[in-house]
Amino acid sequence: MKIKFKEKLFPKKEEIFSWICDLSQWGHRKTGSEEGRKSAEYIASKFNEFGLEDIKIEEVPAVFLNTDICSLNIDGDDFECFAGNGTNRKAETGIFEIGIDGSEAEFVYIGEGSEEDVKDLDLTGKIVVSDMRFQKMSADMRMDIFEEAELFDPEGKLKKTLKKYNIFTPGTWPFNYINASKAGAKGFIGILDDYYDDPYWYNEDYTDIGLPLETEYMALPAVWISRSSGNILRDKFRKKEVLKGVMKLRSDYNYRTARNVSGKLPGQSDEIILVHSHHDAVFTGSVQDGSGISEMMALAKYFSQIPEEERKKTMMFAATDTHYANYVGHEEFIRTRHSNGEKLILDLCIEHIGKETAFDENYNEYETGEPEFRIVYVSNQSGLYDIVKEKYVKYGLDKTLFVKTDVGRGLDQEEYEFSENEVISDAYCFNEDGIPIVSMVSPQMYIYHPSDKPDRIPIDQLEPVGKAFAEIVLEAAAGTGKVNQNSKEKKGTEEFSKGISNTVKEILSNEEAVRIIEKYAPGLTKDPRIDMAMGMKLKSVAPFVGSKLNREVLAAIDKELKEL
Numbered sequence: 001m002k003i004k005f006k007e008k009l010f011p012k013k014e015e016i017f018s019w020i021c022d023l024s025q026w027g028h029r030k031t032g033s034e035e036g037r038k039s040a041e042y043i044a045s046k047f048n049e050f051g052l053e054d055i056k057i058e059e060v061p062a063v064f065l066n067t068d069i070c071s072l073n074i075d076g077d078d079f080e081c082f083a084g085n086g087t088n089r090k091a092e093t094g095i096f097e098i099g100i101d102g103s104e105a106e107f108v109y110i111g112e113g114s115e116e117d118v119k120d121l122d123l124t125g126k127i128v129v130s131d132m133r134f135q136k137m138s139a140d141m142r143m144d145i146f147e148e149a150e151l152f153d154p155e156g157k158l159k160k161t162l163k164k165y166n167i168f169t170p171g172t173w174p175f176n177y178i179n180a181s182k183a184g185a186k187g188f189i190g191i192l193d194d195y196y197d198d199p200y201w202y203n204e205d206y207t208d209i210g211l212p213l214e215t216e217y218m219a220l221p222a223v224w225i226s227r228s229s230g231n232i233l234r235d236k237f238r239k240k241e242v243l244k245g246v247m248k249l250r251s252d253y254n255y256r257t258a259r260n261v262s263g264k265l266p267g268q269s270d271e272i273i274l275v276h277s278h279h280d281a282v283f284t285g286s287v288q289d290g291s292g293i294s295e296m297m298a299l300a301k302y303f304s305q306i307p308e309e310e311r312k313k314t315m316m317f318a319a320t321d322t323h324y325a326n327y328v329g330h331e332e333f334i335r336t337r338h339s340n341g342e343k344l345i346l347d348l349c350i351e352h353i354g355k356e357t358a359f360d361e362n363y364n365e366y367e368t369g370e371p372e373f374r375i376v377y378v379s380n381q382s383g384l385y386d387i388v389k390e391k392y393v394k395y396g397l398d399k400t401l402f403v404k405t406d407v408g409r410g411l412d413q414e415e416y417e418f419s420e421n422e423v424i425s426d427a428y429c430f431n432e433d434g435i436p437i438v439s440m441v442s443p444q445m446y447i448y449h450p451s452d453k454p455d456r457i458p459i460d461q462l463e464p465v466g467k468a469f470a471e472i473v474l475e476a477a478a479g480t481g482k483v484n485q486n487s488k489e490k491k492g493t494e495e496f497s498k499g500i501s502n503t504v505k506e507i508l509s510n511e512e513a514v515r516i517i518e519k520y521a522p523g524l525t526k527d528p529r530i531d532m533a534m535g536m537k538l539k540s541v542a543p544f545v546g547s548k549l550n551r552e553v554l555a556a557i558d559k560e561l562k563e564l
Contacts, residue, residue, distance in 0.1 A: 003312070003478070005471050009305045011298045013462040019046070019294040020286055021454050029281040031064040031325045032256020039279045040259035043319045046297050050304040052263030052317065060332040062258040062325040063093060067251055069100065070223060072189070074107055074245035075236055079229045080198070084190065084222030085324070086205030087177070088251040091217065097250040098187055098221045104244050105187065109237040113176025118183050127187035127247055129233055130176045132224070134165035134194040137443060139373045139401055148404040152392060157399055158373060162358040165194045167201065167445055168424070174206040174218070181220045187247050188222040191230030195445075197363060199224040202282040202448040205326065221249045227363065258321035258329035265303055267311035272337075273473055274347045274435075275299050278330075278426045279319040286454045287354035288447035289426070291462075293319055295350045298466045299473070312477035313345070323426060330429040331411055344435050346382060346476050348469055349427035352442040354456050365446075371458045372442040373399040377423045381407050382436035387475045394471075395464035408432035438472060440465070499561045507561070516560045520553050 022042060026035035040057050047055045067083040088096050099105065106126045111117045113130040139151060139158040151158070177188050192201055207218050225233075236243055261279070264272075277292030284290075300317040322329030337344055356372040357365050374397065378385045385404060392400055405423055411433045423431045427439035446452050507513045514525050 003306070003310045003474055005467070005474055006306070007467065010302050010463065010467055010470060013459050016294050016298050016462040016466065017454070017457060017459050019297055020290040020457055023279070023290040023293060024284045024286045024454050028283055029279060029285060030066075031062055031258045031280050031321050031329070036259060036280055036321065037257075040261050040319065040321070043261045043279060043293065043297070044263070047261070047263035047300060047317065050263075050297075050301045052265060052300060052304060055263040056261070058260045058262070058333065058336060060258040060260065060321070060329045061255045062322045062328045063253055064256045064258075064322075064325045065089075065251055065253055067249070069097070069248050069250040071248045072223060072225065072245070074233065075240075075243045076245075077232070079225050079233075081189070081223040081225050081229075082199040082201065083249060083251065084177075084188070084218075084224060085203050086207050087188070087218045087220060087222035088249055089207075089217045089253050090219045091253075093254050095250065095252045095254075096219075096221075097248075099246050099248040100250060102246055102248075104246055107189070107243045107245055108241065109234065110176070110180065112172045113179050114172075115179055117176075118179050121183065123180060124184035125186050126184075126242075127189065128180045128185045129189045129191065129230075129237070130172070130180065131230070132171065132173050132176075132190040132192050132194070134167055134171045135169060137164045137166035137445075138162070139399070150389070150402045152389065152400045152402065153398055155398065157370060162356075162368065163360065164358050165445060166443065167195070167448060168204060168443060170206065173203070177218070177220060177222060181218075185220060187249075188220050189247070190222060190224045191227065191233070192224050193227050193230065194363075195227070196365065196449060196451070197226045197228050199226050199229070200283075200450050202324070205324075221247070221251070223247065223249060256325075258325065260318065260320050260329055260333045262316055262318040262333075263300065264317075265300075265311060265315040266308055267314040267477070268309065269313050271343050271345045272314045272316045273476060274316045274318060274344050274430075275350070275469070275473070276318040276320055276347060276426070276430075277350050278321065278323040280321045280323050280325075281452075282324055282448070283450045284453050285447075287352055287444060287452050287456045289323070289351050290454075291353035291457060292349075292351040292426075295353065295462065295466050295469070298462075299470055302466075302470055303473070312479075315473075316342075316344070320426065327429050330426070334411060334429060334433050334435075344430070346384075347427055347430040347435050347437045347439075348473065349425060349430070349437060349439040349441075350465065350469060351426055351440065352444060352447060353458065353461050353465055354442060354444045354447070354452075355458050357445060370399065371461050372444045373401065374440055374442050375401045375403060375425075377403045377405050377425060377427065377431070377437060377439040377441075379407050379431060379436035379438075380404055382438060382476070384436075384438060384472065384476060388438055388472055391468040391471045391475075395468045397461075397464055397468060405431065405437075407434045407436055410434060438469075440469075499558045502561075513561055517557055519560075520556050 029039040072079045072081040356368045356370045425439045425441040427437040431437045
């Protein structure tokens with residue numbers, strides 16, 4: 001029998017927001033830092049206050065970057081800069097530096113840094129300056145990426161054109177960086193043209209994208225500068241092809257202590273429903289992910305007030321670390337559950353409850369008065385897809401893109417395999433391990449920026465989001481969705497057919513297929529970003545090539561390929 005949701009017991013938005021403010025007080029919550037330790041201990045204290053059992057702070061060694069020197073002087077002018085995450089790394093651990101002794105270097109401008117831009121340049125020993133362009137972002141563009149997606153936008157709010165950028169997905173970076181590295185450059189400066197007018201972008205670590213080009217580590221030192229600084233430098237380069245200056249960067253990649261926090265509420269079954277988010281943050285992190293952690297705590301407080309005999313499953317609540325350290329803490333958390341004999345049958349992950357912002361024509365940011373649109377991944381094996389949609393509709397959580405996905409084959413697969421509808425959220429490792437997930441995330445432009453502070457929180461969204469997830473838990477615990485507990489194996493491999501489900505490598509080996517693609521997307525087969533994605537299926541490379549592969553183009557290509 002399903003237990004009825006007791007709405008009056010759910011924490012009020014003011015209390016949830018107070019927890020976000022508490023988590024925001026330390027300035028950052030970086031892995032291995034004192035601030036990260038305080039964050040973990042704060043969450044554990046809340047678990048204790050709520051009456052959770054088996055409360056743990058599990059420590060995991062994880063390599064994390066600390067930068068203590070980062071400065072830039074070119075042609076006699078100082079430029080504010082920020083270190084590129086994952087760069088200036090020549091081994092798994094170590095301290096790596098450039099220019100610390102003040103030695104001068106030559107700087108050259110390479111435009112957007114495409115292969116065409118650098119093919120005739122001798123970059124040996126030079127530091128390059130390159131434009132960094134992000135892809136434009138909208139819910140429709142995200143929808144084009146996924147194989148199975150539905151949009152809940154009853155009022156058509158997402159049809160409004162806004163100037164927003166995808167700061168999470170490769171644009172000209174990191175391909176310009178890799179091209180410069182292959183051409184012998186010794187340093188890289190990226191101009192953030194489609195961003196706030198400052199250099200503070202804590203980018204994703206794209207080391208894995210360099211692997212096909214035998215770039216084991218992103219050894220080239222890189223820093224970001226603002227659009228205004230870039231304009232000054234571009235003016236200088238119009239007068240001189242080569243400028244002299246000093247780039248100083250010291251990067252310390254070493255093992256720090258990551259801290260995963262967890263607590264339990266026993267139920268009528270040993271099977272565990274997990275609710276989690278990540279507590280680490282590189283800046284204040286109110287939206288990313290003070291909001292997710294606070295919703296997780298709201299759910300912990302709610303279910304702690306439900307009698308044990310009414311909890312059909314054991315509940316576990318967790319705050320993971322290492323979101324910015326290659327998720328090694330997440331993986332260890334999962335492996336520890338296995339070694340302890342704890343059976344996770346479902347993971348609910350909540351992230352990024354934040355206001356929507358956009359840029360005007362001059363890149364001045366403004367709030368739209370709406371929350372940012374949401375992406376909700378639901379594993380097919382959870383059996384919860386229709387239930388999740390129903391609860392989002394019930395609580396008015398519009399502007400939501402629902403994405404069906406399949407669980408992975410386990411964390412210990414030797415080779416990474418990109419899949420359509422890949423879970424791009426903190427639930428990635430759980431889904432890969434074969435644990436069905438329901439994961440909500442939003443793509444705000446400011447979450448890798450110091451402006452991610454409490455005033456970014458749409459407070460009125462805190463209760464409806466939490467209540468929707470509470471009801472999803474109750475449905476899952478009652479077996480309404482029939483969670484598949486033996487879901488380690490993906491669906492059977494599809495039979496080969498000539499179409500957009502083939503890999504890029506398979507398609508490019510067929511001259512007629514290349515002709516068809518060029519007919520609809522001229523230049524696509526020569527795009528260096530396609531070379532980076534040879535093992536991916538054609539319908540999965542839209543994030544890498546932007547508007548060249550929208551839904552209509554893919555459909556037209558697919559039709560002709562299948563007629564071959």
